[in-house]
Amino acid sequence: MRALTWQGRRDVRVETVPDPRIEKPDDVIVRITSTGICGSDLHLYELFGPYLDPGDILGHEPMGIVEEVGPQVHALQAGDRVVIPFNISCRDCFMCNQGLHSQCETTQVKERGTGAAQFGYTKLYGQVPGGQAELLRVPFGNKLPIKVPEGPPDDRYVYLSDVLPTAWQSVEYAAVPPDGTVTVLGLGPIGDMATRIARHRGAGLIIGVDLVDERLERAAARGVVCLDLRRHGKDLTEAVQELTDGRGTDAVIDAVGMEAHGAPLAKAAQWVTGLLPGAVAQPLMEHAGVDRLGALHTAIDLVRRGGTVSVSGVYGGAADPMPLMTMFDKQIQVRMGQANVWRWVEDILPLLTDEDPLGVDTFKTHAMPLEDGPKAYAMFQAKEDGMVKALLNP
Ligand SMILES: NC(=O)c1ccc[n+]([C@@H]2O[C@H](COP(=O)([O-])OP(=O)(O)OC[C@H]3O[C@@H](n4cnc5c(N)ncnc54)[C@H](O)[C@@H]3O)[C@@H](O)[C@H]2O)c1
Ligand SMILES: [Zn+2]
Numbered sequence: 001m002r003a004l005t006w007q008g009r010r011d012v013r014v015e016t017v018p019d020p021r022i023e024k025p026d027d028v029i030v031r032i033t034s035t036g037i038c039g040s041d042l043h044l045y046e047l048f049g050p051y052l053d054p055g056d057i058l059g060h061e062p063m064g065i066v067e068e069v070g071p072q073v074h075a076l077q078a079g080d081r082v083v084i085p086f087n088i089s090c091r092d093c094f095m096c097n098q099g100l101h102s103q104c105e106t107t108q109v110k111e112r113g114t115g116a117a118q119f120g121y122t123k124l125y126g127q128v129p130g131g132q133a134e135l136l137r138v139p140f141g142n143k144l145p146i147k148v149p150e151g152p153p154d155d156r157y158v159y160l161s162d163v164l165p166t167a168w169q170s171v172e173y174a175a176v177p178p179d180g181t182v183t184v185l186g187l188g189p190i191g192d193m194a195t196r197i198a199r200h201r202g203a204g205l206i207i208g209v210d211l212v213d214e215r216l217e218r219a220a221a222r223g224v225v226c227l228d229l230r231r232h233g234k235d236l237t238e239a240v241q242e243l244t245d246g247r248g249t250d251a252v253i254d255a256v257g258m259e260a261h262g263a264p265l266a267k268a269a270q271w272v273t274g275l276l277p278g279a280v281a282q283p284l285m286e287h288a289g290v291d292r293l294g295a296l297h298t299a300i301d302l303v304r305r306g307g308t309v310s311v312s313g314v315y316g317g318a319a320d321p322m323p324l325m326t327m328f329d330k331q332i333q334v335r336m337g338q339a340n341v342w343r344w345v346e347d348i349l350p351l352l353t354d355e356d357p358l359g360v361d362t363f364k365t366h367a368m369p370l371e372d373g374p375k376a377y378a379m380f381q382a383k384e385d386g387m388v389k390a391l392l393n394p
């Protein structure tokens with residue numbers, strides 16, 4: 001089959017690789033029809049080289065048609081239409097039973113001390129072949145795939161794999177009071193969808209922050225009060241306070257993560273990939289730790305006293321110093337983690353209708369064949385051509 005593989009920093013290629021096969025009796029093989037590129041994939045593209053091998057298949061936002069089922073699969077049959085959650089969760093263990101699917105105890109990557117395995121997401125998460133490919137082997141065939149109706153286009157359902165549950169969880173964790181205020185940092189797919197879900201769930205004032213024209217415009221068109229980081233770099237806190245009686249918003253959602261604008265990205269990347277000699281790398285490492293937390297520090301500044309910070313953006317790397325004193329003094333609550341996809345499926349599915357309250361049918365900005373994957377990665381990272389969300393169609 002054809003699959004998008006990681007080869008090195010900013011180097012992904014579509015190659016011919018062996019087809020996946022049923023390995024366990026409850027595996028299924030899915031023929032992928034649509035598969036998203038996520039901001040999390042950009043971290044692999046730029047920073048996470050040490051945790052990948054050339055040839056690793058990326059992708060964790062797939063949907064498609066069941067092609068083959070193992071002998072113990074009774075919940076699905078060939079031809080069924082399914083969305084595959086990015087966390088590989090058994091839905092049957094202590095953690096899964098509490099709705100903590102990203103901590104699944106059956107798939108935790110114990111040798112690395114991390115949570116549930118994920119499709120296409122490095123050795124830290126099990127080095128499991130991902131879904132930017134023609135075919136995907138999916139374990140827990142009776143439990144993991146989300147069966148969706150025939151009829152509507154893939155756009156209607158594909159975001160159940162990641163964008164929708166992640167954005168839903170970010171809003172849930174933000175605990176915005178009814179008619180309350182929330183700032184969303186980052187208006188990529190996750191932040192954008194978080195503003196929509198916050199609106200749907202009754203938030204009042206929603207402030208969005210980004211520095212890319214198309215992303216700011218897209219959120220503003222849906223009633224988000226947008227602040228352009230290029231204009232409010234220094235006085236962002238004042239700008240938010242002005243809109244909130246001097247307090248800050250009840251909640252802040254960080255939908256940026258460790259590659260925040262302003263961080264010394266190239267240098268950090270060189271350090272992570274070990275290209276710099278130790279004497280140069282060590283002081284850099286200390287700063288990279290601080291600076292890469294840019295968006296999180298902003299969130300702590302912007303939230304009102306006693307408010308909640310909800311972190312969806314992915315952070316990784318060295319022990320990062322945090323402004324603990326301010327966090328304590330402001331009495332804020334911080335909630336974070338990988339989305340527990342299955343936890344939110346029943347909340348979200350009823351919204352995926354022809355009325356389309358969240359605008360999923362028009363959410364993507366680009367659809368491209370799998371063969372154009374490398375181009376799509378480069379465009380998404382550079383935020384070219386107004387790309388906010390790209391789907392690949394194998
Ligand atoms: N927790 C989860 O389960 C989960 C799931 C999916 C994605 N993520 C993470 O969520 C984050 C966003 O993902 P995405 O797909 O929307 O990616 P993205 O990279 O397209 O979005 C990030 C946005 O933040 C903006 N930005 C950069 N620096 C900023 C700053 N200092 N202040 C405000 N905005 C800034 C960028 O312009 C961009 O629009 C990533 O870190 C991704 O890894 C987490
Ligand atoms: Zn993702």
Ligand SMILES: [Zn+2]
Nearest residue numbers: 090093096104
């Ligand atoms: Zn489990």
